[in-house]
Amino acid sequence: MEVAIVFMFLFAVIFGIFYLFYSTRNKERLALIEKGVDAKIFMKGERKKSTLTGRIIVLNLSLLLMGIGIGVFIALLLTTYLQLEEGAVYPAMIFFMGGLGLFTGFNLTKKLDNE
Numbered sequence: 687m688e689v690a691i692v693f694m695f696l697f698a699v700i701f702g703i704f705y706l707f708y709s710t711r712n713k714e715r716l717a718l719i720e721k722g723v724d725a726k727i728f729m730k731g732e733r734k735k736s737t738l739t740g741r742i743i744v745l746n747l748s749l750l751l752m753g754i755g756i757g758v759f760i761a762l763l764l765t766t767y768l769q770l771e772e773g774a775v776y777p778a779m780i781f782f783m784g785g786l787g788l789f790t791g792f793n794l795t796k797k798l799d800n801e
Contacts, residue, residue, distance in 0.1 A: 753787025
């Protein structure tokens with residue numbers, strides 16, 4: 687019973703956030719249209735922004751996954767040839783290379799955003 691109440695409350699909060707967002711956006715647009723502003727301003731840059739966001743997500747996700755893969759590979763090399771303990775090397779290299787991949791993605795995103 688308590689779980690159902692929690693899920694109903696969570697659903698109500700999420701619904702309320704979306705409702706407020708869309709109703710406020712609609713009111714702002716109606717107010718601008720009433721003042722005589724052209725409705726095309728709502729569509730300007732929307733397509734470019736969505737494709738840029740998709741590219742950024744794909745870029746960062748791919749670099750993160752490549753970093754994790756390279757981290758596992760380097761950890762395997764370190765444990766094989768240097769006889770280091772696996773319990774410490776694998777998580778360290780995975781997090782380090784994953785973070786390096788995200789940092790590279792951040793820099794590439796800044797460069798892509800400036801274009």
